[in-house]
Amino acid sequence: MDSFKVGIVGCGTVGGGVVKLLLENGELIRERIGRPVEIAFVADPQRERALALGVPKEKVFPDGIEALKADCDAVVELIGGTGIAKRVVEEALKKGRHVVTANKALLADYGEELFRLAKENGVSLKFEASVGGGIPVIKALREGLAGNRIEAIYGIINGTANFILTQMSQRGISFEEALKEAQELGYAEADPTLDVDGYDAAHKIAILATLAYCRFVKTEQVFVRGIREITPLDIEIAREEFGYGVKLLAITKLVNGEIEVRVHPTMIPENHILASVNGVFNACFVEGDFVGETLFYGKGAGREPTASAVVSDIVDLALGNTYAVPECLFKGENLRVREPEEFTSSFYLRFTALDRPGVLAKIASILGKHNISIKMALQKSIEFDGGVPVVMTTHPAPKKAISLAIKEIDALDVIVKPTFVCMIEELEERA
Amino acid sequence: MDSFKVGIVGCGTVGGGVVKLLLENGELIRERIGRPVEIAFVADPQRERALALGVPKEKVFPDGIEALKADCDAVVELIGGTGIAKRVVEEALKKGRHVVTANKALLADYGEELFRLAKENGVSLKFEASVGGGIPVIKALREGLAGNRIEAIYGIINGTANFILTQMSQRGISFEEALKEAQELGYAEADPTLDVDGYDAAHKIAILATLAYCRFVKTEQVFVRGIREITPLDIEIAREEFGYGVKLLAITKLVNGEIEVRVHPTMIPENHILASVNGVFNACFVEGDFVGETLFYGKGAGREPTASAVVSDIVDLALGNTYAVPECLFKGENLRVREPEEFTSSFYLRFTALDRPGVLAKIASILGKHNISIKMALQKSIEFDGGVPVVMTTHPAPKKAISLAIKEIDALDVIVKPTFVCMIEELEERA
Numbered sequence: 001m002d003s004f005k006v007g008i009v010g011c012g013t014v015g016g017g018v019v020k021l022l023l024e025n026g027e028l029i030r031e032r033i034g035r036p037v038e039i040a041f042v043a044d045p046q047r048e049r050a051l052a053l054g055v056p057k058e059k060v061f062p063d064g065i066e067a068l069k070a071d072c073d074a075v076v077e078l079i080g081g082t083g084i085a086k087r088v089v090e091e092a093l094k095k096g097r098h099v100v101t102a103n104k105a106l107l108a109d110y111g112e113e114l115f116r117l118a119k120e121n122g123v124s125l126k127f128e129a130s131v132g133g134g135i136p137v138i139k140a141l142r143e144g145l146a147g148n149r150i151e152a153i154y155g156i157i158n159g160t161a162n163f164i165l166t167q168m169s170q171r172g173i174s175f176e177e178a179l180k181e182a183q184e185l186g187y188a189e190a191d192p193t194l195d196v197d198g199y200d201a202a203h204k205i206a207i208l209a210t211l212a213y214c215r216f217v218k219t220e221q222v223f224v225r226g227i228r229e230i231t232p233l234d235i236e237i238a239r240e241e242f243g244y245g246v247k248l249l250a251i252t253k254l255v256n257g258e259i260e261v262r263v264h265p266t267m268i269p270e271n272h273i274l275a276s277v278n279g280v281f282n283a284c285f286v287e288g289d290f291v292g293e294t295l296f297y298g299k300g301a302g303r304e305p306t307a308s309a310v311v312s313d314i315v316d317l318a319l320g321n322t323y324a325v326p327e328c329l330f331k332g333e334n335l336r337v338r339e340p341e342e343f344t345s346s347f348y349l350r351f352t353a354l355d356r357p358g359v360l361a362k363i364a365s366i367l368g369k370h371n372i373s374i375k376m377a378l379q380k381s382i383e384f385d386g387g388v389p390v391v392m393t394t395h396p397a398p399k400k401a402i403s404l405a406i407k408e409i410d411a412l413d414v415i416v417k418p419t420f421v422c423m424i425e426e427l428e429e430r431a
Numbered sequence: 432m433d434s435f436k437v438g439i440v441g442c443g444t445v446g447g448g449v450v451k452l453l454l455e456n457g458e459l460i461r462e463r464i465g466r467p468v469e470i471a472f473v474a475d476p477q478r479e480r481a482l483a484l485g486v487p488k489e490k491v492f493p494d495g496i497e498a499l500k501a502d503c504d505a506v507v508e509l510i511g512g513t514g515i516a517k518r519v520v521e522e523a524l525k526k527g528r529h530v531v532t533a534n535k536a537l538l539a540d541y542g543e544e545l546f547r548l549a550k551e552n553g554v555s556l557k558f559e560a561s562v563g564g565g566i567p568v569i570k571a572l573r574e575g576l577a578g579n580r581i582e583a584i585y586g587i588i589n590g591t592a593n594f595i596l597t598q599m600s601q602r603g604i605s606f607e608e609a610l611k612e613a614q615e616l617g618y619a620e621a622d623p624t625l626d627v628d629g630y631d632a633a634h635k636i637a638i639l640a641t642l643a644y645c646r647f648v649k650t651e652q653v654f655v656r657g658i659r660e661i662t663p664l665d666i667e668i669a670r671e672e673f674g675y676g677v678k679l680l681a682i683t684k685l686v687n688g689e690i691e692v693r694v695h696p697t698m699i700p701e702n703h704i705l706a707s708v709n710g711v712f713n714a715c716f717v718e719g720d721f722v723g724e725t726l727f728y729g730k731g732a733g734r735e736p737t738a739s740a741v742v743s744d745i746v747d748l749a750l751g752n753t754y755a756v757p758e759c760l761f762k763g764e765n766l767r768v769r770e771p772e773e774f775t776s777s778f779y780l781r782f783t784a785l786d787r788p789g790v791l792a793k794i795a796s797i798l799g800k801h802n803i804s805i806k807m808a809l810q811k812s813i814e815f816d817g818g819v820p821v822v823m824t825t826h827p828a829p830k831k832a833i834s835l836a837i838k839e840i841d842a843l844d845v846i847v848k849p850t851f852v853c854m855i856e857e858l859e860e861r862a
Contacts, residue, residue: 017721021578021721022578025578025579025580025720025721028580029577029578031645031757031758031759031762032577032645032757032758032759033577033754033757033758034758034759128575134719134721134722134723134725135725136570136571136574136575136576139567139570139571139574139575140567140570140571140575143567143570143743143746143747143752144559144567144570144571144740144743145567145739145743146460146463146464146742146743146746146747147452147453147456147460147738147739147742147743147745147746148456148739149456149459214462214463273704273707273708273728276704276707277704278860279860281724281860283726288565288739289456289735290448290452290456290565290735290736290738290739290742291565291729291730291735291736291739291740292565292729292730292733292735292736293712293729293730294565294566294567294727294728294729294730295714295726295727295728295729296725296726296727296728297704297725297726297727297728298722298723298724298725298726299722299723299724299725302723304720304721304722304723305721305722305723307578307721308576308578308579308719308721308722309575309722311577311578311721312574312575312576312577312578314578315574315577315578316574319752319754320751320752320754321574321750321751321752321754323464323750323751323752326462326463326464327462327463327464327465328462328463328465331462429709429710429712
């Protein structure tokens with residue numbers, strides 16, 4: 001059978017990984033699919049990056065747009081960002097080439113128009129590597145669970161944040177210390193905002209929600225809270241007193257025919273399998289109406305795992321599996337995305353109060369006034385942040401009521417610091 | 432687009448689940464793939480089973496072979512066993528219909544000829560539901576990780592055995608008690624041999640090894656040991672003294688250009704994610720050269736999860752994704768399957784000895800003579816099985832040497848019961 005020709009635009013960390021994989025495992029892939037995958041060209045302004053990997057120099061171009069003039073079946077966009085990357089993807093689709101990308105920002109911001117463009121040109125736009133690195137979770141959701149109504153997805157899909165929380169949890173160190181370590185190890189950027197403030201996870205859960213619920217979800221529709229405010233004390237109390245682990249979860253779920261899409265620190269039962277996902281590993285826990293609970297776990301970033309995902313898309317295309325996104329995305333009947341104030345959840349609340357009689361009663365009375373039912377309460381006889389920690393967990397309550405109550409409580413003269421609030425998901429595996 | 436017509440042969444637990452899924456979620460599937468999946472017919476000697484689910488009576492046939500005369504695009508074989516099921520699959524393939532099956536015994540025994548038949552007739556034989564129930568692990572291996580050399584697969588792929596071991600571990604009960612509970616809950620058959628003696632897992636790992644290593648692996652090539660000999664004492668010692676959990680693992684891995692395929696109780700570090708897979712849940716931990724470590728987790732059996740997997744195959748076919756098995760399977764250059772006596776592993780050994788001076792020295796000296804290096808040793812001052820337990824773990828050693836040493840040790844007059852031997856896999860997630 002004819003070879004399947006791919007042009008790779010961008011030969012940095014991931015692009016270089018894809019070139020390496022295709023060169024090292026090319027024979028294995030040919031044996032598996034009965035057809036060779038051939039590198040048609042590699043484009044990168046730093047041509048030496050491709051040359052160093054052994055790509056013949058006649059196949060190495062400095063300019064991604066120029067390179068598209070060469071013959072190929074699919075273009076792999078691994079430039080990143082939404083500038084030149086967007087132009088390359090558009091040009092390639094218009095030329096009738098399939099496109100593979102790992103670019104979550106591009107998809108989150110321009111997914112709708114790019115998928116339309118692919119559809120108009122009768123080609124496929126594939127994006128396995130955009131969420132969960134090497135974990136084939138897009139494929140699982142789109143194909144492996146295709147018969148299921150997706151009830152919920154709970155994802156640990158930012159390895160940096162998970163590494164930091166794991167270090168804080170296992171060693172009792174502060175957020176700042178753990179972030180510094182992550183930076184020293186190359187797991188976090190000098191400016192860690194995208195990772196620790198939840199925006200990277202928001203891009204990714206927008207993509208998963210789009211697939212699961214057949215409606216384009218944009219990043220700005222995702223409720224986002226990062227992990228900066230979490231203290232080792234909260235992690236310790238959650239575990240020792242309530243049996244919870246703390247994770248930055250990206251969540252999307254069906255609630256009364258509408259959907260929620262959110263990223264925030266979340267307490268989950270520590271015996272739940274998601275709580276065992278540590279370090280830079282990622283995982284998506286997916287609940288379907290027929291399949292029940294499933295989990296997909298692996299490395300969420302890095303040169304080799306991401307290359308593995310990109311190549312799975314290339315192999316799919318080489319086999320003629322050119323279906324990319326659910327047809328219904330173009331139908332325009334959208335499930336509504338709920339506003340944060342409509343969420344209902346159990347909550348963990350840590351108040352920082354002066355050590356005086358009657359404090360607990362004051363807090364409890366305000367919560368009661370807002371119809372918030374307390375599940376457990378404890379007061380620690382330690383000094384923390386200029387007061388004593390008073391911790392409560394609640395039964396499910398409207399987020400709106402919690403916000404109003406916290407505002408009132410934080411205005412009390414016995415409260416010395418803003419209250420730390422964390423949502424709880426009472427995940428339970430049903431055997 | 433035209434509807435995709437499926438004929439379902441066998442309307443028992445799984446067949447009924449597939450009918451139910453297609454009826455309940457048919458509209459959802461149509462929206463996702465832009466094409467309706469239509470039930471062409473349902474065949475079952477007990478016609479009322481299909482009728483009760485709402486299949487119109489003109490589509491319900493008593494005879495699976497007769498039913499194949501009706502027009503359809505794919506036949507779904509859910510009879511089970513290797514008798515009539517085999518005939519139905521063969522007839523359907525010969526008629527040029529794609530086939531979907533959940534029948535692991537059929538594939539393990541007749542996979543080679545059936546896949547050849549499918550290839551000759553230009554159709555696909557799909558089998559997602561044959562391993563891991565609802566978990567899309569076949570798809571992951573075949574497509575999602577298609578770019579990777581598969582270094583190893585460690586599977587918990589028998590829910591009954593995992594339920595029993597989980598109960599023994601969490602509650603300290605005996606194998607017999609846990610089996611009885613599993614039977615009462617419907618998780619184990621009256622004759623539990625297939626599950627607890629490892630044969631069901633052997634069928635499944637033969638299928639996974641076939642896909643991973645491009646050579647037909649038959650069940651009789653799998654080394655199999657079941658879980659009947661495990662005691663709560665071993666589980667407790669493994670956890671408390673050595674930090675291991677005990678699982679029935681189905682393993683296949685590349686070792687020096689050859690492969691091992693085996694099913695046996697295995698001790699693994701209890702902080703490894705596989706050790707968190709409890710109850711009737713299944714999981715496959717897959718190591719690829721590029722992707723690194725991945726895990727696929729979910730319900731390995733049951734009406735709804737299995738139906739989810741069957742329908743994912745149907746959806747693939749409806750989308751034209753008709754690739755089924757690696758091309759190289761038909762090439763005939765096989766990786767050799769290693770014999771059990773060639774395995775090298777760390778071992779857990781529990782001797783049952785008389786409480787006399789010099790026992791430890793005698794055991795240690797025989798192990799030393801066979802070049803087996805002891806990692807840890809402990810003697811419990813409790814009575815068990817008419818002696819005292821003397822437990823050792825070893826550094827990696829040839830299984831052959833262990834067998835010879837144990838034979839010699841068990842012949843000592845101070846040893847009162849056959850020694851309990853369990854392999855250890857020092858699994859470690861590399862972050």
